[in-house]
Amino acid sequence: MYVIVIGGGIVGYPLCRTLLGEGHEVLVIEKDAKRCDYLEDNLGSVCIRGDGCEAATLEEAGTARADIFVATTTRDEDNLMACQVAKYKFKVAQTIALVNDPVNEELFKKLGVDYTVSVVTHLLEPIKEEIPTGSLTHLLSLRDEGMEVVEVRIPQDSKAVKKAVRELALPPDCILALVIRKEQKPQVPTLDTVLEAGDRVIALTRGEDEAALRDVFIGS
């Protein structure tokens, strides 16, 4: 695969190194000359100096034949622009952007970036897990289907405690895939499975039904 990476910094550099290790063809576009030299010294001829948002630079980089385009700069507006030029001018199939401020993640998706990685959102996930009251954690997005795989921890005061799955007012198209209970093997729940406080439920739900799903488990 031919992968173009915008930014050879703390994310771009190890990303490039990893992809090269996996045998892909990688080109990094980096603005800073010293940084370019560093990449060249350590990874070989994988770097061109330039602005990854400029059409001329992307033309020179052969963006039209790139399979994947990843923007890893520290500025969201640069990542957005680079991905949009890649997508709309060079028709790259898969554009990926690092999102530094999580408030921008929805915007990026709306404006055509294929895949977004919000660092702060990911950092918050394990932090949220430490909070003892019930919470809903995102595990995986099934983009094509518009579904989310989430984990819900059932709090002590939940109205779902001691209820069977069939008694829950689950949103349509919601599937409870797994119930994980302390000191027990994870089990695939049936309609008769009775939920307990402290249970972790892995569920599949439509993005727009998340609030409704949260209400089923978290809230008394």
Place this chain on the structure above:
Amino acid sequence: MNVIIVGCGRVGAQLAALLDAGGHKVTVLDIDTSSFERLPSSFGGTSLLGDGTNQKALKKAGIEGADAFVAVTQEDNCNVMAAQVAKHIFSVRKVVCRIYDPLRKDVYDALGLEAVSPTTVFAQLLKEKLEPEAESAS
């Protein structure tokens, strides 16, 4: 007309002054308060400290009631991002942005953005200025 201008540089400030004098309701946004010094003392609009790519700041600037939105910061990418927020999140009717890099014009067209490139406009203007010389020389 209710206008929001992002970027109070030389162009932003001048545009703000012109629109204000023309009787329009103008709000100018900039991330640096010293930029507002470019506005004339007669300026009757509002100047607000804020980032034009930030939805909260834009709401504070009244984007929900805006008829027009102009992005003229020094950074092309900020202008494009702000313009898209205005157009696609807040559905502002008229959105115009300045973009220095003319080679991305087809991208802006694809994104449905009305972009003015001073580079192109100015180069053309200069060419027209030189044309009488070119003619008399040949």
